[in-house]
Amino acid sequence: MGVSTVYLSKTEVQDLLKVSPFGMWRLPRQHKDFPAPQDDPHHRAFDPEPAGQVWDATALYLWAAETPEFRHRGAHLARPVPGQRQPGRHLGYRDTPHGPATDWHTGIGVIRMLHTTDSGAASSAAIDLAAESNREIVTVCALYGDLGHTGPALVAADTAQPRIEYEARWGDVADLVGQPLPWWPGLLRRPEVVRQWQPGAAAVVAQVPAEDRETALRKAARNPAFRADARTALTNMADQIRNQRVEGVASEIKIFGDHAARLQTRMVVAARHDESTHPIEVLEEDDDVEDVLATGWRAIATSTQPDAVVATDIALGYHPHLLPYGRFTDVLAKQGTVAERWSRRLTMCDPTAVHATLAEGKQVEAFFVDPLTDMPVVRTKADGSKGPQWLFYAPLALPASRDELASVVLYGTVWITTTDGQVHPAPCTPGEHLWWGDGWGDRPTEAAHVVNQLLDDLTRPVSLRYHWDNAPAGLTALFNEEHKQGTEVTRATLLHARMTPPTPRR
Template sequence: MTTQRHQSIALRPGMAGFESRRLGLGAVAQLLGVPRLTVWWWVKTNKLPLMNTDAEAYWWWSPTQVYRWALEHPQLKLSGRVPLRYWPSAASAAQYLGTADLSRAVATRWRTPAGVVSVLWPLADGHQRSLKSWAAEVSPHGDGAVILVTNMFFRGPDIDGFLPGKPDDGDYSTIWAQLARVLGIAVPYWPAALRQPELIHAWQPGAAPVTAFARSSIDSGPLLQLAATYPPDDNRALVLINLAQKINHDAYRAADFAVQRLTESEHLEPDHLTMAAMPLEVPSADSDDINPVARRAAWRDVQARTDRLASAVMQLYAFVDGGTDLAASAAYQIDSSESSWAQEWAARLLPCARTAAHNMLHDHPETDALADPETDAAVVRKENGTLIAAIPQRLPAQAPLKEMIFDGPVWIRTADGIIWPAPRDSYYGLSWGYDGSGPGALALLIDQLLDDINSPGAADINGAPIGLEKLTSTALPAGTVLSRDDLQAAREDRFFPVFTTDDEEEDDW
């Protein structure tokens, strides 16, 4: 055997022509993720038979031969190095081993003649770990097959394979048909919103699908708990329940969509997948079901509360909705030492009781709670002196616009001398110096404020006069101050600021 010559070809599953490659000792070692000396010893001791030779007396193996041989020798514990497509078809249904709890996932497990197959179901909490980490949990010795049900859902739910015996290079693609072929069953499927440990643990082969409440990755519990602190017909309770209903309806719709795609897909056969759970229907809900004035009043009252539950609700509301119905919603970080306008604004801030509105900005008890007396907007001061302010969606100003300062944030000065952070919508931010949504929203805001200082922040990014769009897409230096006349001229496309560089000024001199 020592006189034989062997080719070593570097290969990976998925490369073009992979199936037709001729593997020497080194390539077999790379394929199985073992030392070359180990493969040599297998050949030396006739554990790995020489399978093919060519005209030049080169001995070689095909990938299929190597993988089949590996699965036929379970004592070598190589199953965790073989992709699922090479596993043998089941002669009968695989033995169901039950479930295993992982970090933020549950695994359903089956025993086949080739090894244990673990299917990983990430839970409906919106958080996931890496497939490599999960594989190490479910297969600490690196054997068996590990299959992850992913979040991808185009023609049907996708799955990814992982080789626990080759953790540094273990990802590969597979499909439900291969998994069903290896297990000899239609694989049970839980839509993402129904991946709840108790449902997966309770499943047994042959069980009919259960109907269960679809859970969103967003916990609506705090909303319902806070609603319970008000009388049932109180407007604040109705607003809180309405948002909880919307969150849960969205989870139901996502689960129902998955069911429909599975039943209608031309790419999935009934013997590939079977539904393990169906979603319990939840009626639709929308914030427009409640009068907007009533909604704003309700959220104002919740913001003013000082209990921890109200703080949790406000953080949840900001995450789900962005704060559409809040008087001041978007948070902006301001360093008062960076400009005279920031210093002027910061000088009028007053200490106040800490409320849910402050915790929504920065939930840390060691920050100082402040308020802007002109807008009643919440502000917190961090330990390093940085301020985080809730930006009003509209200004309660009594005087018209006098000038606009292109700073961070954009500032407004009214004719009575008061400085204000420019109002902004809960969704669109304000910026300038390029073609994009921020400059588009700023151009619309200028157009509105020239006519009405109490106009709300721009809820769109298109439609401003062309002159204002030119202005806000220009890279104006930070600290640029434009008067009302300047802005009005820009709106009429009669004004465009021109700035000279230091070199140009020297040339003029």
């Protein structure tokens, strides 16, 4: 979140400052620090009228607050704090369309503290209050989402000029209120939590709400159609997500709390998470546990249960290495290509959960499985000017064989042909991708590293760790060339490239 940028025309500046055209002409001559105008950034080249001069509304509004002659026209929370003032008081909790809020009566009027980091929330709330002709609330503050020198950073908007947002200091608001202000960690800024707070009260202890992924995984874990190892895998991932979510709240409290204590800012932590339910014990991820979890996730991914579709999609994003699938890949389904040659061995099948993740949002023609690698494959229908596509996950390794890599074909991704006549998408881990050509400074070390490993052992599970260091320079240079789609590179060419030393830089 940040301060919204608004620009004012010359007429709008005059209205804000209540000056005549002549007074406007005099301003930069009388005040050397008067904000300079700029060309309208929203002006389009093809507009019939020439670009006009505009002023940054926030800069102008803050300038006015710091300039004695126009102070009463400037930002409320940027004006000098009144010298003699009565202590403010807490007016209680308010439900608003923009999030939970607390109101505070001060010497300058009521300040509404909006407990949200939504962009534009301060201005939107101030605009609504101005439309209601609310004369009590003078300023709305929302959280910036970061820390300032005097406490959590704030964005403010005055109801007198609700379109203009500006940064405000937590300490200045606390001085006006006359007491420390409450702050809630993000996941506990819920109406039922915020409304419980009162000045001087202890922090409210609240449960961190479950997020959608955790809820979906726990629902799937209750499905009796899944076998025991699958339910264990589902529950374990849900518990991990839960722990991380609660740890995020604890970390946020520590960061903001330590900052307040170190700088003696006037802030109190108004809510804390329930530590009695955290952390949840999860399975330690050693090799044996990884095998159990991977077995369970494979059962889920190959299930036809609707719950399995959602769970598989979550797992692919959260911990894809537990699933036996590599990088998502799509290539055009054209006759005469290496993909068409590969597709001849595919077996049509009923869709599973992992097929559904491949087909998400697409018009599907048929579902397949590669009988040699067990990889799921989807063929889509033509979509407008775009022809049908093959969608699949790259294998993590090629099937056991005594044959060798015969050639590499570059078509959408890297393909491997073998000496026994088979064709495979090249193995690739989930977090990487195989490509070639000029990468604008990046180099295709992934493809070079995979091919280097397969030249020595066609069936080894590939590793892409430190590919940028371990890929042979000659192979990297070969794949860095702009090869046409469908280019085939023979084994002899690949071996020669691998043995070619890098060209020295001049």
